Amino acid sequence: MSALWIALIVLALAAGGYVLGRKRALASVGGNTRHLHSLPSYYGANVAMMAAVPALILLVIWLILQPMVLNRMVAPMIGSVAAGEAGEMSLVMSDVRRVADGLDAAVDQGVLSGAEARDMQSDSTDVRATLSNVGVALGSDVTAETLSAAQRYRALSSTGSLLMTVVVLAVALAGAITATLRTHRDFRARNVVEHGMRVLLIGAACFAILTTLGIVLSLIFNTVKFFNLYPASDYFFGLTWSPSFGGGSSLGILPLLWGTLYISVIALAVAVPIGLFAAIYLSEYATPRIRAFAKPMLEVLAGIPTIVYGLFALLTVGPLLVSVFGEGGFAGVGWMQGGTAVMTAGLVMGIMLIPFVSSLSDDIINAVPQTMRDGSLGLGATKSETVRQVVLPAALPGIVGAILLAASRAIGETMIVVLGAGAAAKLSLNPFEAMTTVTAKIVSQLTGDADFSSPEALVAFALGMTLFVITLGLNIFALWIVRKYREQYE
Amino acid sequence: MNDMRQIERAVDMKQTKITARGVQVYYGDNHAIKDVSVEIADKTVTAFIGPSGCGKSTFLRCLNRMNDTISICRVEGDILIDNEDIYDPRVDPVQLRAKVGMVFQKPNPFPKSIYDNVAYGPKIHGLARNKAELDEIVEKALRRGAIWDEVKDRLNAPGTGLSGGQQQRLCIARAVATEPEVLLMDEPCSALDPIATAQVEELIDELRQSYSVVIVTHSMQQAARVSQKTAFFHLGNLVEYGETGEIFTNPEDPRTESYITGRIG
């Protein structure tokens, strides 16, 4: 029985439990609700909650754990194939699962009978051909070991699923029955239900912690694996980045960091002056009508997905820059070889960050009390003198915070650099040259059918870790500054 | 109540500094000031009193065109300072405000040092040719603001670190530093405690020697204590204007009397 059906049955049980619990509560006071401790619906809700919540939580945990446990149990069967390499092990295991899925599909479509699937031998039948008939393509022929492992996997997983069905439904029933039995006029149903809800609320709030934990653990775990295969000092101080999946790669992060920083600096050089001046104009000079028009217009830029900016960089800005700075371009300098370059990505990223800088600065400038402006204007200062000498110095910490947040955005931005910056890691000063960034390399090392245990793939996790630490540091620092600033005027 | 004090204080005939004729102020559709005409004398403290929302602050802010900063505000009529129409298109509000200084309800020192707070006005108006001159201006202004002795040892400390009363006196010093001729004060003591209020009031009395001071206050006692002339505003109208002693002891208009005796307001 599929998990979806189990969940539906549990929910049906809960619905039935609701009706039952409500009825039983009413019966216990002969229909006079005033003698009940809580409203009748709470008694129903109590039964429904007891039936559904533990059972569904169990279901989810089971679904997560079952494949992991099955892997553990089946893995020893193919131990001889690839005892040494953890990576090959995972490849073989994914083959096993594929074959098992294929057998399932074959049985579903009636190509094989259940018994045939169970007893099939790889030397007597062409498993690959059979499975490709039902739409499961395999990369290579199936070895005897893989097939028997797959068959065992199938058997275990069907046992597991059966067990899951039984246990989950049993838990749901048990919950419903205990709760129904406890339903009585003096039972404090509301308190129990509210307590339960509170626990659920706390659980939801803990998702944030779980997510962070998930990020940190998945990064650390794989980064440690990477450093076991590749020396950390070469990673942190290496000046060349040239991965080759055959081995013997140099995986120095410095060229990537350089590209990231270079692009971010250009982006900020575009976004900060434009965003800041736009914010000053909007908050200090613009009439309400201009503000009502221009502010949302700028924010449209913020709502545009980064893939659009990436395409804009690749197909519009890049060729445009080449026509100016490229070989035989307007400027006649011939600095630019191709459309993808630090300048392209930086410029487009700058455009993306304009609304980010301007709306943050706008908030911060508006937080400077009006009395401060009045004081300056009352002394006969012009508006610009007021802005430059009173408002901006007062808003400075907040604006620095906003710029740091923008910097963290720029460093973590992916699509624009993947499409606009190029793929070659270089330590160069020429902004018209193609360079690459940390994020772009995370993408290129982890896409495709890479072997997840090679240093070339694992390095992506180390890069992710580096990126996470840098942006986290920037964010915490920036948020701290902004908060300090806000407290000053509250 | 020392109502006796102001009676002794005879008002000489002084030069007229500010003349307002038929001033109307609108906030969008709201008619905030209705046909106010008033003459304000030089070297005098003039108090604007009235219940809150009566337009006294609005009128005060017309006198140095601070209302220009509010886009929906519209002013009609003539306001003349030294016989020059300040709403003349040739008048630059920046120059006007150097001549007509203003002190606000809440002390609003800039987030700068005490020295820079006071030096700000002279700097932007180019009143000092060098550092020594600027130092002199700052010291003079702080002395006039009656705060020199308290801050002379910590001129580089931030102005926001002072107490409320000190901050307000700093703001007065800041306003005085640009050498204005008229000083507008918008309820300068409303955010201060009684002791600080007394100090500021004393200062206002001294400032009368050099400036034409216009003060908006919601406190009748304060008006009685510091001013020579009083104008009573009610619902945007100037109800009564005259010698402070007269207004408080023998008001002509029944509305003034009601306000002074506490029946409206």
Place this chain on the structure above:
Amino acid sequence: MTDQTASQPSSKHGSLLAVDARTKKRNAAETRFKAYGIGALLIGLFFLVTLLTAIVSNGSTAFSQTYISLDVTLNAEKLDPNGTGDRDEIAKVTTLGYTQIIAEAVANTMAANEIESPLPAGALPLMVSASAAAQIRDTVLADPSLVGQTVTFNVLASSRVDGYLKGRVTRESLARDRNLGPPHLDIVDQMLDAGVVEKRWNLAFITGADASESRPEQAGIGVSMLGSFFMMLVVLFLSLPIGVAASIYLEEFAPQNKFTDFIEVNISNLAAVPSIVFGILGLAIFIQIMHLPQSAPLVGGLVLTLMTLPTIIISTRASLKSVPPSIRDAALGVGASKMQSVFHHVLPLAMPGILTGTIIGLAQALGETAPLLLIGMVGFIASNYPDGLASGFLDPNSAMPAQIYEWAKRADPAYYERAWGGIIVLLVFLMTMNIIAILLRRRFERRW
């Protein structure tokens, strides 16, 4: 004290009516400063306009497509040599077997319109999309009785011909092309005059599936749109309840302690973690550890849920906070429990704000690409419509932004037009969502 008469302006300040030199200078500085502000704003708006112009001018052509109407003689000797009329028998002829039929059809159509061809007959079908064979075969299989008749088909022109009609391909650019040459274009010109070739509204782009690299004229965004749709379902049904529950706890119930602080710090930091890091999380946890299927909208949805949660929590808390405490007090005052006061009064009042925040969060998730790259939603050719709910969630699919990225990476420039067109579709969705959010806010906004 100087003695002044009213008629003499003060010596200290001079007449107000004359602007002194210093003030003039200061006013000039003021004008300059204001000009910088206007300039910055205009530059920002200029970028917006440039971006939108680039999108519309490059992408709008994707919504029309060139078709050739061919009179195809379904030669019975080739398609059904035994004359059985049996569907299974006809199905034995693969699409390859139709190439000759198409070549004849092109030649016939040209002859019928008196178009001279300098080219050998074998080079003519290159003007027709490779998808034509499959199209004709499918029609024949659906109705075997057509065999032997002459039927008029509207088949896709090849992407080069399409590009020629749209101005992307010129005779010069074809000079070194392997597939099509300038002579083909002469024929196309004549066919155009004869009304055989025609540019038409291309619904297939919006509803269709992706095609292989060699057939850009056939590629559509429909399947990946469904992929995005299923992802959004996951995001909506997970992030809304979890986000609202978490916000209610933090805003209404959480005690002031270290644990609550820790949760809050986590949320504000997660909101600023680069999206690619969420992709790494998805890859490591959902695919490597939990063995969920790669490229599945379910996994994409889970990753985007985790990414959207902080946004939803932040906006939900803001709208919960905007409900005045007096409402809570009133409910508690008549004897409601805390939980009842929240669920009966605060939550319904905050609902418009919560929905607005959720829609904006969903719009963000819809446009997000980077995490999807890592869980394998790129590089996959989304050529099959999912059949049914389970398949929609679990079968490999692409998503709109991932599909756009995929097209942008392909070598054939004809795919760029598709990518821009895909962006228009994506932006239409985002715009609709944002407009709904704005209307919702306008309609239900409450001032306390």
